[in-house]
Amino acid sequence: MTASLTDGLVVKGLTKRFGTKVAVDDVSFDIAPGKILGLLGPNGAGKTTTISMITGLLNKTSGSVTLFGEPLTPTNTAIRRRFGVVPQDLALFDDLSAAENVRYFGGLYGLRGPALKNGVDRALAVVGLSEHQNQRPATFSGGMQRRLNIAMALVHQPELIFMDEPTVGIDPQSRNYILTAIEKMRSQGMTVVYTSHYMEEVERLADKIVIIDHGKVIVQGTEAELVNLVTTTKQVSITVAEPKLVNVAPLLAIAGVQQATVQGQELQLVTAVESNPLNQVLMTLIDQGVTVDQVDQPQIDLETVFLNLTGRNLRD
Amino acid sequence: MIGTIIKRVFVQDLRNRSNYVYFLILPVSLMVILGLVLQGTFATQLDSKVAPVHVQYVVDHSQQAQLFDKMVKHADIAHLDFKSQRDLARAKHVVRTQSNTAIVQFGTTATVQTSKGLNDYQTILLKSSLAAIFRQMGLVQTAIHYRGKLATVSTKKLVKVNHVQAHQSATSFQYYALAMMGMFMLYFSEVGLDMFGKARRQKTLARELLTPVTRGKLLNATVGGHLLFGMLVIGVLMGITTGLFKMPWSRALGFTLINFSGLMALFLIIGLLMDTINSRVGSGIVQIVIQLVAFLGGGYFPTSSTMMQFSPLGWIMGPMRSALWTTSSLDWSGAALNFGLAFGLLILVNWIIRRREVF
Numbered sequence: 001m002t003a004s005l006t007d008g009l010v011v012k013g014l015t016k017r018f019g020t021k022v023a024v025d026d027v028s029f030d031i032a033p034g035k036i037l038g039l040l041g042p043n044g045a046g047k048t049t050t051i052s053m054i055t056g057l058l059n060k061t062s063g064s065v066t067l068f069g070e071p072l073t074p075t076n077t078a079i080r081r082r083f084g085v086v087p088q089d090l091a092l093f094d095d096l097s098a099a100e101n102v103r104y105f106g107g108l109y110g111l112r113g114p115a116l117k118n119g120v121d122r123a124l125a126v127v128g129l130s131e132h133q134n135q136r137p138a139t140f141s142g143g144m145q146r147r148l149n150i151a152m153a154l155v156h157q158p159e160l161i162f163m164d165e166p167t168v169g170i171d172p173q174s175r176n177y178i179l180t181a182i183e184k185m186r187s188q189g190m191t192v193v194y195t196s197h198y199m200e201e202v203e204r205l206a207d208k209i210v211i212i213d214h215g216k217v218i219v220q221g222t223e224a225e226l227v228n229l230v231t232t233t234k235q236v237s238i239t240v241a242e243p244k245l246v247n248v249a250p251l252l253a254i255a256g257v258q259q260a261t262v263q264g265q266e267l268q269l270v271t272a273v274e275s276n277p278l279n280q281v282l283m284t285l286i287d288q289g290v291t292v293d294q295v296d297q298p299q300i301d302l303e304t305v306f307l308n309l310t311g312r313n314l315r316d
Numbered sequence: 317m318i319g320t321i322i323k324r325v326f327v328q329d330l331r332n333r334s335n336y337v338y339f340l341i342l343p344v345s346l347m348v349i350l351g352l353v354l355q356g357t358f359a360t361q362l363d364s365k366v367a368p369v370h371v372q373y374v375v376d377h378s379q380q381a382q383l384f385d386k387m388v389k390h391a392d393i394a395h396l397d398f399k400s401q402r403d404l405a406r407a408k409h410v411v412r413t414q415s416n417t418a419i420v421q422f423g424t425t426a427t428v429q430t431s432k433g434l435n436d437y438q439t440i441l442l443k444s445s446l447a448a449i450f451r452q453m454g455l456v457q458t459a460i461h462y463r464g465k466l467a468t469v470s471t472k473k474l475v476k477v478n479h480v481q482a483h484q485s486a487t488s489f490q491y492y493a494l495a496m497m498g499m500f501m502l503y504f505s506e507v508g509l510d511m512f513g514k515a516r517r518q519k520t521l522a523r524e525l526l527t528p529v530t531r532g533k534l535l536n537a538t539v540g541g542h543l544l545f546g547m548l549v550i551g552v553l554m555g556i557t558t559g560l561f562k563m564p565w566s567r568a569l570g571f572t573l574i575n576f577s578g579l580m581a582l583f584l585i586i587g588l589l590m591d592t593i594n595s596r597v598g599s600g601i602v603q604i605v606i607q608l609v610a611f612l613g614g615g616y617f618p619t620s621s622t623m624m625q626f627s628p629l630g631w632i633m634g635p636m637r638s639a640l641w642t643t644s645s646l647d648w649s650g651a652a653l654n655f656g657l658a659f660g661l662l663i664l665v666n667w668i669i670r671r672r673e674v675f
């Protein structure tokens with residue numbers, strides 16, 4: 001994996017200070033080509049600032065960034081042709097039509113003639129705006145404007161694309177359209193850096209997840225790695241009708257069950273994450289003549305991971 | 317890429333409705349209103365009531381006669397319309413049968429014959445114009461005889477005579493058309509103020525900076541697009557004022573276009589500079605500058621030449637008036653000054669922008 005990293009993105013010790021405020025604090029991560037990196041964090045975590053530094057819009061206070069194995073300098077225009085950015089805020093010319101907006105940015109990336117025309121047509125098709133290409137963005141719904149915002153970053157067919165909360169504030173249909181489009185991009189070999197504070201999106205898309213809060217990387221890895229990192233055990237609570245009939249000893253004998261206690265109407269179990277002893281537990285209880293009313297097995301998701309690591313909810 | 321940016325800016329300017337108000341509706345209606353209100357201040361009442369006199373002139377082949385022929389052809393005297401006529405009998409017939417006509421027969425001596433019923437003003441105009449032409453011929457001949465330095469000296473005198481006698485003073489409409497066009501060039505500072513302000517609000521500026529285009533290119537190409545639009549505005553206003561007020565732009569088309577463009581460029585960049593330094597304070601300062609420059613430069617009413625020295629508008633108003641209504645040689649100093657300042661300020665803006673973290 002490290003070998004192919006030279007063609008991806010490597011961020012080391014990235015830091016940004018605004019006066020005394022440290023917006024991004026020693027952030028390091030990397031992503032291999034053709035993968036999707038999810039940058040997850042609450043409002044003000046430093047996601048946008050991180051992307052702005054990587055893409056050269058803001059100066060770094062310290063740290064280093066290599067894109068495709070090279071640092072980005074103000075004069076290195078060749079690298080700029082290879083990546084694209086979908087900004088968090090809509091960035092559209094409201095007095096140009098959708099196609100004109102896309103074409104203009106194609107022109108800025110040096111596309112001309114048929115290459116430009118093809119680029120514009122393809123970008124608009126990817127986001128499903130071909131039929132509306134001659135309309136101005138003002139006549140668009142919020143979701144369509146978001147899609148145009150994405151198309152403008154696709155026109156030059158970048159190898160790496162940064163998407164800063166591309167689905168914020170839109171209807172589920174448009175959102176699904178966008179997520180599907182991103183999956184399609186990956187299947188075509190594009191590398192994607194995706195920021196969000198919707199964990200469902202990141203869970204669905206990301207090959208690798210970086211969680212940041214207060215400018216710091218809290219944890220990074222695949223979804224499974226993150227869940228395992230938070231806990232090696234699972235809590236299961238079983239509500240029973242006759243708690244007095246429950247005999248704990250045989251339950252503890254089942255492989256994977258680490259703890260079993262009765263509290264009021266509930267039997268609390270702690271089990272190992274890898275094993276799934278629940279079926280055997282239920283059968284044992286039935287043998288003991290216990291009626292099982294309800295089984296609660298809280299899902300461990302990124303929200304829980306985040307809550308566990310920061311003591312806060314992802315979305316405030 | 318530069319072409320792409322220039323085109324985008326130009327198209328946006330064309331689609332921006334407020335530009336039509338600022339640079340078309342407002343100036344043209346002010347020209348009409350102020351011209352009407354102040355009619356008579358700049359032209360004599362008499363002047364406007366005179367019917368033109370059609371002067372036919374008959375010349376022989378002497379050197380002097382050829383000179384007369386040349387001078388008359390180049391003379392542009394209000395209310396006098398000179399036409400060469402070879403057939404004397406035919407010319408006489410015209411004078412007998414048509415009113416407002418005259419014959420000038422020019423050989424070793426000159427004879428003037430007029431149709432009946434020429435009014436006093438027409439007669440004086442014809443006589444004084446002919447006298448001026450004859451006087452100039454004397455001077456020019458001297459110059460021809462001696463050549464060299466004398467030619468220059470006599471040309472200056474000619475201008476004076478011509479200016480007084482030729483009677484080409486501007487009408488009130490024309491005076492205001494020129495002044496208003498100059499004044500509305502000052503409002504290009506508003507375009508300059510919002511040149512990147514809108515792009516910042518719309519976030520498109522950041523987006524453009526992510527592309528391979530450098531800051532300098534983006535800055536200068538954007539300025540270029542607005543300049544192109546400004547020149548279109550000048551051209552359109554020239555067309556409209558020619559139609560409405562018979563503005564004699566054609567007498568110095570290139571000269572006036574360049575003079576207006578210089579003023580437009582300067583104010584576009586003054587606006588840009590103010591926005592670059594501080595957009596909030598900048599727009600206030602720009603308003604004050606516009607009013608001051610317009611007032612000193614004679615935008616509202618004629619001002620003294622001393623006052624005009626302190627206004628970029630004044631720098632070009634004098635030279636443009638001379639170019640349009642006298643025959644004196646073109647004075648490029650105002651245009652040069654405006655363009656020079658504009659260029660200097662543009663370099664300053666480039667320098668500031670390059671040093672900043674955020675455009």
Ligand SMILES: Nc1ncnc2c1ncn2[C@@H]1O[C@H](COP(=O)(O)OP(=O)(O)OP(=O)(O)O)[C@@H](O)[C@H]1O
Pocket residue numbers: 018021023041042043044045046047048049050088197
């Ligand atoms: N130009 C700036 N000057 C001062 N502080 C800034 C500036 N830009 C961002 N910050 C601060 O840096 C922190 C990180 O901001 P950033 O926009 O990167 O967060 P984010 O993770 O993108 O948040 P969101 O989800 O709301 O977009 C915030 O506290 C913000 O107030």
Ligand SMILES: [Mg+2]
Pocket residue numbers: 047048049088164
């Ligand atoms: Mg953000």
